[in-house]
Amino acid sequence: MAERTTREIFLGEGSGTGSGSQHLYVNVGPQHPAMHGIIRIMAELDGETVVKADVEIGYLHRAFEKECEEGPYNNAIPYTDRLNYVSPLINNFGYASCVEKLLGIDITERCKYIRTIMSEISRICDHLTCVGASAMELGAFTVFLYMIKAREFLWELVEDVTGARLTISYARVGGVKADLPEGFALKVRKAFKETRQVLEEVHKLLTGNRIFIDRMVGVGVLSREETIAYSITGPLLRATGVAYDVRRAQPYYAYDRVEFEIPTGQSGDNYDRYLVRMAEMEQSMRIVEQALDQLPGGPINVDFAGKPIDPALYVDRGKLGKTEGLLLLPITLSPNLQGLEKPAHREVNVADKRVVLPPKEETYGSIEGLMNHFMLVMDGYGIRPPQGDAYFPVEGANGELGFYVVSDGSDRPYRVRCRPPCFPPLAALHRMIEGGMVADVVPTFGSVNMIGGELDR
Amino acid sequence: MDGQAILARLVECFPGRILETHAFRGDHTAVVDLSAIAEVLRFCRDDPALGFEVLMDLTAVDYLKYPGREDGPRFEVVYHLYSLTHNHRLRLKVRVEEEDAVVSTAVPLWPVADWFEREVWDMFGIRFAGHPDLRRLLMYEEFQGHPLRKDYPVNKRQPLIGPKV
Numbered sequence: 001m002a003e004r005t006t007r008e009i010f011l012g013e014g015s016g017t018g019s020g021s022q023h024l025y026v027n028v029g030p031q032h033p034a035m036h037g038i039i040r041i042m043a044e045l046d047g048e049t050v051v052k053a054d055v056e057i058g059y060l061h062r063a064f065e066k067e068c069e070e071g072p073y074n075n076a077i078p079y080t081d082r083l084n085y086v087s088p089l090i091n092n093f094g095y096a097s098c099v100e101k102l103l104g105i106d107i108t109e110r111c112k113y114i115r116t117i118m119s120e121i122s123r124i125c126d127h128l129t130c131v132g133a134s135a136m137e138l139g140a141f142t143v144f145l146y147m148i149k150a151r152e153f154l155w156e157l158v159e160d161v162t163g164a165r166l167t168i169s170y171a172r173v174g175g176v177k178a179d180l181p182e183g184f185a186l187k188v189r190k191a192f193k194e195t196r197q198v199l200e201e202v203h204k205l206l207t208g209n210r211i212f213i214d215r216m217v218g219v220g221v222l223s224r225e226e227t228i229a230y231s232i233t234g235p236l237l238r239a240t241g242v243a244y245d246v247r248r249a250q251p252y253y254a255y256d257r258v259e260f261e262i263p264t265g266q267s268g269d270n271y272d273r274y275l276v277r278m279a280e281m282e283q284s285m286r287i288v289e290q291a292l293d294q295l296p297g298g299p300i301n302v303d304f305a306g307k308p309i310d311p312a313l314y315v316d317r318g319k320l321g322k323t324e325g326l327l328l329l330p331i332t333l334s335p336n337l338q339g340l341e342k343p344a345h346r347e348v349n350v351a352d353k354r355v356v357l358p359p360k361e362e363t364y365g366s367i368e369g370l371m372n373h374f375m376l377v378m379d380g381y382g383i384r385p386p387q388g389d390a391y392f393p394v395e396g397a398n399g400e401l402g403f404y405v406v407s408d409g410s411d412r413p414y415r416v417r418c419r420p421p422c423f424p425p426l427a428a429l430h431r432m433i434e435g436g437m438v439a440d441v442v443p444t445f446g447s448v449n450m451i452g453g454e455l456d457r
Numbered sequence: 458m459d460g461q462a463i464l465a466r467l468v469e470c471f472p473g474r475i476l477e478t479h480a481f482r483g484d485h486t487a488v489v490d491l492s493a494i495a496e497v498l499r500f501c502r503d504d505p506a507l508g509f510e511v512l513m514d515l516t517a518v519d520y521l522k523y524p525g526r527e528d529g530p531r532f533e534v535v536y537h538l539y540s541l542t543h544n545h546r547l548r549l550k551v552r553v554e555e556e557d558a559v560v561s562t563a564v565p566l567w568p569v570a571d572w573f574e575r576e577v578w579d580m581f582g583i584r585f586a587g588h589p590d591l592r593r594l595l596m597y598e599e600f601q602g603h604p605l606r607k608d609y610p611v612n613k614r615q616p617l618i619g620p621k622v
Binding site: 057058059063066070102104226228231249388391393415424427428455456 | 512513514523569594
């Protein structure tokens, strides 16, 4: 048996020796590699336990709300893209719908279905990113790669429709930029097949995984009462067992015509949030498939009488006075405007000349169309909703995304307010991490899925 | 309970304190007297027939350049309430003068109001009486002015605040 050795321990050596418990202050962030945004958590630690936390959100200095007041109504659409970098389509549609509500116009049936389909594809992208990134923060890097692979297939769909992957600017007040491309339904089915395979693989990797369960169950818990008091919506609220979903509570677009379930959890911890998000992706795919089946107008398959001509030729013929039959000729549009030919235009946009730019055939081929076009793009004209205010909520990927627009009767919004879904959870973040371990701060923060752009004013 | 019935109930329970009610595009709004807002909010939350458990949004609007409102109070603080049990919504407004821009806080009713009110203070300079910790939320402490006010120029620059040497 080895002989015991003794050694004098100096004050301050090791943890807590001699001086009682000492609290350590740690700054998590700003711009920590695992933080998805500019955020600082000032945590007071006792050993490894977070005793107290103060959360500070940064400022991106994009000035979304201030900039919206500076330009005409449709100019705000690119700004709404940048609110949320993984599901910008939902923000686009939310803003456009709010202005439509202010104007008192109803969009076309086909447009409602297109908005439904694109919103749900965005929601899947958002959840894939959130779950993948959260899993990566726990060391499951494979899951992240799989999820990003699936997201890539969906982003290709988005690119097909809008011409861009992130900065899509697809919505317009009164409709959408262009119709769905040819063969879209087929591509969606193919992409969903891949996505379902990925989800299945991720379920096998994570859902029953011992390490994952140990790190997620009972972590970041927020009780149901507190979640409601903090006005948290979306997956975080549903994880506590409250089946509130704007799509069901106050249906908009085509959500009242498709069947879907609202997945809920029980305990409101990180594991339940993960399960809710996984189940929601499946429901979103269900919605898209039903909406594609019901899509009015069917595939864009219009037989044109004449041969399509290009816009310059159109203008030349108009200048020469050869306008006879010109309006009947279809136009060839550049790839990023495809789906905006006259027949498709009528199906996706409302027939309200005060709001929607006329189809290119009419702009180039008739003086009325040209005047209509100019009246909408000239400074001081454009879309002019009556004086008043309106609030329109949509179900964003993280919860209720509301837009509140005040109009003073001019062509610029007097005030645009975005009610971001990730603002209330961040106000409550300190309640989720206090009492937990410091290692759980980042996964809990990941489950909130904070989006810096939406917090910005 | 539909929007009209909610407004009627508010008017009935707070005679003289509800300055005006209107409905526009399906949104029902009540303008509440400044002194009664805390009371009305508490009533909206606790009355079983109304049951607004969720303070969905709290923001403000600066009516400085709004046509037809040159003489009225400059700011409006806007509350969006939602009821989970009854699935209905209500908008409450309080009008605030610029000189004495103080509204009583909603933090005792909804903890989320803490951040919402800090944001309104930061962006508009409206103070909330009784708020536990009213400091800027988005801008830094040294920032001068309140950016979402209509008289704050969109191109204005502020001195850069670097780390202290």
